[in-house]
Amino acid sequence: MEVNMYDLLILGMLMAHDYSGYKLGHVLGEVLVPRRKLSNGVIYPLLDRLEQEGYITSAECEINGRRTKMMHITDAGRERFYALMAQPVAEDAKRADVYRFKFRGFGQIGPDEQKHILDEYCHSIQNDLDHYRHAQTKMVHEAEKYPDQQAHYQWAGNTIVLQIEMCEAQLAWANAQIAAIKAEE
The missing domain is CATH 1.10.10.10 (Winged helix-like DNA-binding domain superfamily/Winged helix DNA-binding domain)
Structure with a gap:
């Protein structure tokens, strides 16, 4: 469900x-x-x-x-x-909102449940990050094939870099939360 x-x-x-x-x-x-x-x-x-x-x-x-x-x-x-x-949490368009809403409810659950949700979140974000890194590598190869389309590939690559940096920031935040929970135990 x-x-x-x-x-x-x-x-x-x-x-x-x-x-x-x-x-x-x-x-x-x-x-x-x-x-x-x-x-x-x-x-x-x-x-x-x-x-x-x-x-x-x-x-x-x-x-x-x-x-x-x-x-x-x-x-x-x-x-x-x-x-x-x-x-x-389903891997769909609502995923980010559902996780954000779960994080808001962390004050009502114990540390083991918090870590479990954060671990699932990290796994999901890591999958995204792996996907974007693969797309980045593919984009570099495509740009080499079509040198006359450099502007297109430059901006497509810039967008992928943005996604990678967002994933890295999300992972850093989640790992900091996990470390804080473990430090309180």
Whole structure:
């Protein structure tokens, strides 16, 4: 079963404390990649579904003189959060977001689970890095065959270098997190 990244993020946030639907929407908007927004037409149906499935409850309360609906995670929601954290991450277009959302939930899981997720992340990023390095080698050979297309191959190669450097930075970050977790044990 695929990790539902929005369920993971919402339940992870509610593991820390209760939120209003408005505040959840605001925080979710800050967590997503810039320029990718979650509208109320997305967030409230997600919250309704999570409540219908028994993962969260809501209660009306008054905050600063205003009535608002506060969301609270249930025991079933906690179990669902832990199950989502334990699921492998699919190698698809959502992979980066799912890992980022899992990392945000690290305060709610133990160091062994954290290391396991980080190890999976490193393996995934290393596969990407190997792919880009292979593509870089292939690009050099292609450029030699077609000297009249140097500008094309130069920019294609520059793009691959960017991908390689991003992968290297991600691996360095993940390895630093693993080292920090091990140092605390």
